[in-house]
Amino acid sequence: MPKSPEVATATDYARAESFLPWHVRSRVFGAGIHPRWESDDRFSYDVATREGKRFVSVDPATGSREVSDSPPDADPTPDGDATVVRSPDGRRVAFVRDHDLWVRDVATGAEVALTHDGEESRPYATRLPSPLVAAGLLPRDSEPQDRPVVLWSPDSRRLLTHRLDSRGAGEFTLVQSAPPDGAVRPRRFTYAYPLPGDEVVPTALLLVVDVEQATVTSLDLPADELLYYGTPLPTDPNARGARSIWWHGDGARCFVLRSARGNRTLTLWEVDAATGGTRVLVEETDETPVDSNLTVSGAPNVRVLADGAQVLWYSHRDGWGHLYLHDLPAGTVRQVTSGPWAVADIVRTDEAGRAVYVTALGREPGRNPYDRLLYRVPLDGGEPELLTPGDGSHLISMSPSGKYFVSTRARVDSAPVTELHRADGSLVTTLETVDVADLTDVGWTFPERFTATARDGVTEITGILIRPTNFDPDVRYPVVDAIYGGPQTNQAPGSFAEVTQERGAGFWQAQAIAELGFVVVMIDGLGMPYRSKEFRDVSYGNLADAGLPEHVLALRELARTRPYLDLDRVGIYGHSAGGYASCQALLAHPDFYKVGVSSAGNHDHRQDKAWWVERYMGWPVGEHYREQANRTSAHRLEGKLLLIHGEMDENVHVASTLALVDALVEANKDFDLLILPNRTHACGNDPYFVRRRWDHFVRHLAGGTPAPYRVTGDEESS
Structure with missing residues (x-):
């Protein structure tokens, strides 16, 4: 024995x-590479080395790397103020004051109130707060309660925002028995916390605000039920789930992707920003949850194409997570990917080339079923093209133009290697190899x-x-x-x-x-x-x-x-x-x-x-x-x-x-x-x-x- x-x-x-x-x-050295892309496809990243932290700038056209001890200049926060959101043209910033939404002219400093009836239980452009900032257990800038929840339209004419209503919603109370400041009496912090089955929950009514006219238009949608603290309006375009609400490039329309209570119905609406009128583009219902990704924490795999005439839609309707192309004028649906494997994430859509770049799992025989690999998939029919055949799973970051991508690949039993590739999968250069x-x-x-x-x-x-x-x-x-x-x-x-x-x-x-x-x-x-x-x-x-x-x-x-x-x-x-x-x-x-x-x-x-x-x-x-x-x-x-x-x-x-x-x-x-x-x-x-x-x-x-x-x-x- x-x-x-x-x-x-x-x-x-x-x-x-x-x-x-x-x-x-x-x-551990050479790990955790996160490219910061510039508009011309150049990028930079920082990396831990045996000599200390280093900052690397890369020209993908040549594969050349410049290594520095100092970070590249970072874009400062607008006005040095984390409580405002600047418009795309840089002329205005939006902010919240006394539960109402305001804008300030950057050049003149003139301020205009866009709403006038905000109150504590029904504020504008505000998230449902976590109690931890108030309790002193998180720094204020880790969860910026004062930062307005807004999405500027691309033309800077309008703001997409919401009005919260937490009246009558169920709450939880945290009791802080030993306050960090040494206070003897316990403190309590109460916050909205919907429980399963609650009939009354906090809601968020979506609004479009015309900044020039100072008018507020409600969308022809039911108020969104908030089943957890935070916000349904994604204000960080890089955050997971950020594509649940977004503007069309013309600034005249926006799109709302929303699950009904219970997650068994998923609907995509198109919204007329001028009138608030809506129309359903795609809707799917099933006996079990309808998800827009392989996991509920992933970014939605839904894209509006052809100026609104087509929708690339994600569904498990055939038993696997795949993409479907809805032609709205024709009323037809065609399956873009199929087979006993699953699309994980849309990395990029190439409308001009009529293709979509996706990561997917389980398509290649003999591989770990959880290996993420990058494919180029024709939108109008044809087999997916594997772009990352290298052994292991691949974490992908693609350049703004789509001409290059950075891949970090590894098995669970091997050191990761980060490489720069052209869009066709050919190798430009190896950037880093993890040193353990x-x-x-x-x-x-x-x-x-x-x-x-x-x-x-x-x-x-x-x-x-x-x-x-x-x-x-x-x-x-x-x-x-x-x-x-x-x-x-x-x-x-x-x-x-x-x-x-x-x-x-x-x-x-x-x-x-x-x-x-x-x-x-x-x-x-x-x-x-x-x-x-x-x-x-x-x-x-x-x-x-x-x-x-x-x-x-x-x-x-x-x-x-x-x-x-x-x-x-x-x-x-x-x-x-x-x-x-x-x-x-x-x-x-x-x-x-x-x-x-x-x-x-x-x-x-x-x-x-x-x-x-x-x-x-x-x-x-x-x-x-x-x-x-x-x-x-x-x-x-x-x-x-x-x-x-x-x-x-x-x-x-x-x-x-x-x-x-x-x-x-x-x-x-x-x-x-x-x-x-x-x-x-x-x-x-x-x-x-x-x-x-x-x-x-x-x-x-x-x-x-x-x-x-x-x-x-x-x-x-x-």
């Missing part, structure tokens, strides 16, 4: 800490990608396996499952390029846990995105599933060929939707999962944000909501469970965990609870949180005594 690993020591804890995300940042020598020199190895068979006995699912740097194949290791389970994203990274981005923090947290004497896995079971509609819809109305049957099957399959995996000692952890799923794992699979750490879990979907829950659990709210609440199954707890929640969690209210605690107490179950004052939903990198999660697995899964240790925080972000 293989021996077990020794109990974690302070040396092991120190080694684990060295792999936390904020420490790895200084040990500082990690491999201390014994670190890339994760191992594996495949396993799903519960249907046919479908291939994938995951990664993470080993400690001092891995010994003759040792029998406890296994820790790092889960998310939210159907809008995968847990296992598709390539190592993702690991080197900010969203790769979860991977390094898993590596740190492995260093304490565990093998960690990340698995994507049925119900997750980026595959077929059938694969995805397993989770619809069924969030309690979380792909957990595949997790169990995959680990058992792995253990048959990897005797170092000790399936008598399996733990699990997760945050947010992963907090729900990790707790659900202990309740639904108590014979398999013995130890769990559940943080910020949305344990009862009746208490979570309506926009996310109604999309995945369905609307109206049914009995299945109650049945799948963790509190309903609290009596089934057998393993060692640690619940963690930030008291000031603005996303998943702490009540979600405390309601579960109430049920566990009623069921007379033993568990551990940690409430973190002044911690928000983004508490997963909190050093005390990290150490307590480590200790729980060392004590209850490895059977050891945790070493006294204090984790160093992320000074860069603190």
Whole structure:
């Protein structure tokens, strides 16, 4: 029988800490390349090198690179004021004052009020606020409440904005028991927070404001129901989902793409900016959600072409995510892409060349089904042309003219390479290769990608396996499952390029846990995105599933060929939707999962944000909501469970965990609870949180005594 690993020591804890995300940042070079394109296709980027941060300017025509120690001149904020939005012609800025929308003439300073009846519960050009700025837990400029929510028309004549109405909407209250300024009395912060099934929710009525005439025109659309704080009007053109509302180039029309409550109907409207009149261009309804991307967090794959005569539309109607061309005058629809593979994102449309550039997954046989590859697809018929045949998944950024693109490609088990290509896919030059020598020199190895068979006995699912740097194949290791389970994203990274981005923090947290004497896995079971509609819809109305049957099957399959995996000692952890799923794992699979750490879990979907829950659990709210609440199954707890929640969690209210605690107490179950004052939903990198999660697995899964240790925080972000 293989021996077990020794109990974690302070040396092991120190080694684990060295792999936390904020420490790895200084040990990985050449990663995270984000081109900043100029109008002439030149671009720049910054990169971490062994000599320090460097700034690179590139001429794509020649492939020449100029490297500097100093950043290029950045465009200053208009007037040095983050609370205004400048018009395209630069003559005016829009701003909010006393709940009304104003404009200021930049040259003269003259100010004009465009609206006159704004009030606190019905303001203009304002977002539903998060409470964290008011609570002093986020810097004001991280969520600029005073920045007007407006979209200028291209000709600078009009503003597209909205008027909020939060009267009668349901609210949550956060209680700040230990205010950072040392105040003795707790403080409370109340904010709008719609729950699934709420009849009265905040709304946003879209408006077009003629700046010259100072007139306000309501659009002939129902007010948009706001099912979470923020704004339905995308003011950052680079943000995910930014193409849900946009202007036509002539400034006389705009387009609105909106899901109905429950997400089973998606509609695209054309709006006459002068009259507010609307007409439906395309509408689709299905029995399960109609999405405009492979994931709800992706940018909509909808484009209006031919001056409004055609619409490029995204649909899962044939079982896969594909593009369809609607010819509106002719009343015809033609499928542009087809087959057992899926379009991921529209990168660029080339109307003159009658083509669209897309990233897609699963089209090339023998490849990782999650490899993103770039294709040029003819709009008028023909096969897609593969432009990135290189091994691995590709992150793409295309130049303004469409003549060039930058690709960062990598497998999950290889270092990313960033290259500059011409539009036909030919290589111009290699820009950067990620250097991880500082990690491999201390014994670190890339994760191992594996495949396993799903519960249907046919479908291939994938995951990664993470080993400690001092891995010994003759040792029998406890296994820790790092889960998310939210159907809008995968847990296992598709390539190592993702690991080197900010969203790769979860991977390094898993590596740190492995260093304490565990093998960690990340698995994507049925119900997750980026595959077929059938694969995805397993989770619809069924969030309690979380792909957990595949997790169990995959680990058992792995253990048959990897005797170092000790399936008598399996733990699990997760945050947010992963907090729900990790707790659900202990309740639904108590014979398999013995130890769990559940943080910020949305344990009862009746208490979570309506926009996310109604999309995945369905609307109206049914009995299945109650049945799948963790509190309903609290009596089934057998393993060692640690619940963690930030008291000031603005996303998943702490009540979600405390309601579960109430049920566990009623069921007379033993568990551990940690409430973190002044911690928000983004508490997963909190050093005390990290150490307590480590200790729980060392004590209850490895059977050891945790070493006294204090984790160093992320000074860069603190």
